[in-house]
Amino acid sequence: DGGITQSPKYLFRKEGQNVTLSCEQNLNHDAMYWYRQDPGQGLRLIYYSQIVNDFQKGDIAEGYSVSREKKESFPLTVTSAQKNPTAFYLCASTQEGRVIKGELFFGEGSRLTVL
């Protein structure tokens, strides 16, 4: 089935450690996104990429890094510079160009807890 797969679903890390969240899609979508969600709040955009080997900062990029070496993959690294990394992280993708819907497809999310 086509879709977006995020892993791991749950992740625990110690303070000062970097951690990488995986996001893979087999929808042949050009654009991919990373969002952060804190309890009781909406989604905040971390980074997005509209094409391979290119990405742009969102509204809360500090302390995060991404890469887009392949069309189907958009991993997010939460670095030790991120002060409050405990959150729910969502990856999404959509098709570029003239499309019928152009909606975002979301993964099931990764919940990161810093101990």
Place this chain on the structure above:
Amino acid sequence: DAKTTQPPSMDCAEGRAANLPCNHSTISGNEYVYWYRQIHSQGPQYIIHGLKNNETNEMASLIITEDRKSSTLILPHATLRDTAVYYCIVRVNAGKSTFGDGTTLTVKP
């Protein structure tokens, strides 16, 4: 990209229509209005979208004002399973997509 404003919460009786408003007064001509909903701890799901005409699908109807500065999502016969957070966003296709805090809709029996 334009920002949106939604009421933080709304209640609706089961079986009645739920009308969720959204203001997007700074929307530009090429930005679409999209609606998503998120059930607790899951990824948001697409509901409907439109540019300037009213739209209807099997899930909902979208009414966009003539000046495009606001819109209303209508769930014609709300059920308990429609209890969720509803997000209204505006975006150019595949461009930067910014979500606000959404509206928490509670459908009551």
